[in-house]
Amino acid sequence: MSGREFFTARTVAEALAEFRPARRTKAESVGLAAALHRVPAEDVVAPAPLPGFARSTVDGYAVRAADTYGASDGLPSYLDLLGAVRMGAAPEVAVRPGGCVAVPTGGVLPEGADAVVMVEFTAETLPGCVEVTRPVAPGGGVVRADEDVAAGTALVPAGRPLRAPDLGMLAAAGVTSVAAHARPRVAIISTGDEVVPPDTAQLTAGQVRDATASALAGLVADAGGEPVQAGIVTDEPGALRERLTEALVDADLVVISAGSSVGARDETAGAVAALGTVWCHGLAIKPGKPTLLAECGGVPVLGLPGNPLSALVVFRLVGVPLVWRLAGCEDPPPEPARRARLARNLASAAGRLDVVQVRLVDGTDGRAAEPLFGPSALLSVLTRADGYVVVPEPATGLDAGTEVEVTLYR
Known part of the structure; x- marks a missing residue:
């Protein structure tokens, strides 16, 4: 020495x-196909509102909500069927008082309508006439044009690794690449x-x-x-x-x-x-x-x-x-973890952090964490482990049966 x-x-x-x-x-331009888990160098803002138009969230009929007030099985409201909305196309008909327009899930809400009543609460009793048996409130069955994201707001924030839903949001907004670290x-x-x-x-x-x-x-x-x-x-x-x-x-x-x-x-x-x-x-x-x-x-x-x-x-x-x-991420993504009870006592010394490898086994009262020991030169201790338990600095050990958090290896 x-x-x-x-x-x-x-x-x-x-x-x-x-x-x-x-x-x-440094920041570089990254296409969406390679952007998963990359860290944006700046907020990515929406160039336009999403979804961009008011649309139906159910299959049913676009209506003026006031025309359905008081409707019930015993006393339904009757509305004139004025037409139908085609998917992927702008409505060719508007809703007037006392009328309705058939609309599929995702279809554009026609002018004059402020709600969509679900098809389950309707029936076409006569040609061109729709019977409504449940009232609907304004905004019911509808997503506003900017309800998902308003123009100019952040689609994804800087400094947080991109997740799969983030890629979907960017794609929906027409953003095909991001400036990522x-x-x-x-x-x-x-x-x-x-x-x-x-x-x-x-x-x-x-x-x-x-x-x-x-x-x-x-x-x-x-x-x-x-x-x-x-x-x-x-x-x-x-x-x-x-x-x-x-x-x-x-x-x-x-x-x-x-x-x-x-x-x-x-x-x-x-x-x-x-x-x-x-x-x-x-x-x-x-x-x-x-x-x-x-x-x-x-x-x-x-x-x-x-x-x-x-x-x-x-x-x-x-x-x-x-x-x-x-890579620009100040708060790294947390590792997966689960709770378990120690299968045996763990000795430790106050003033240091002890990291103990454990294997998860079925115990008498649920999942148990069984400590694995061996010289630090042996990799097999790690390959046999499902995760690890941390004994904090102030502790002098943990008793068998103590509930602990096991950080899992992926």
Whole structure:
């Protein structure tokens, strides 16, 4: 050991609230077909009202509501059938007092009408005569011309990832492309003399295939980023600094896997400090304490622990929100979660955040969260887990039977 120590250790909550690099990706024009989950750089406003015309929400008859007042099964109102509205066409007839016009769902409301009575409450007792057995109020069975969206109002807001209904709204308004933030380019650097590429056919004693980089790339892509594999760097002095300098040229975020601890072989802190400012070295979290957050030339840098489980836990909690923020989304979409009861006691230490992998099983009183334990070098703990439970900093543990929120893996 070199005698180096962690410094400026922070809580995860502090890291999320206070490590807020100003960098944001540039805006680019994105067609609707590729816009799902992209983040608009500005509000997209409606060029015209939607749906653009008053239309019926039911199959029935367009009427003057006043002509139906008092109608009942025993004393129906009788209206003259004046014509019919064709779908996709403007009405060719207006509604006059004492008359009605047949209209399908989605059809244009004819002039003179202020409501549509459902066909279920009508009958054509005689040719050209409609019997109405239920009254309808003004506006009943009708959508106003601007009821969905008024002209000039926001169809979708800036800073919120686009969802499938948003794409439908944009299409309905005739908006076929949006100005969205470019996907953040996330350079992933792996370190260590023992680390070799995944396609290495035969390992020698002491070698390990680079599993973390592939998993990190998946998390980056899931958060809307563009992962860039920046290769494996040996423990030779100066090698990491050189690779980091290269990566900073066109990356929006640099992630360094391994080398962030305080051993003699751990070069991340020194390389980063030589090129920028270290915001913290050490997070109050288990697993994942040897985490580094920094900025180099305006580009955020995240140094992760070498153990795969620790690295992925930290990146999911800290790195994923950072990727979203770089893409212009200040409040990342929440991960799916569900409530369950702990299947056994969980020990913890006050002052740190414990992240425990769990498997969901059927318990005697509903869904149970069964903790999974194992060394942080074992990826199988993560692959067997359905999600994780967070034990907050003030707690010294959680008792079996406690209701907890399980954040689910998708």
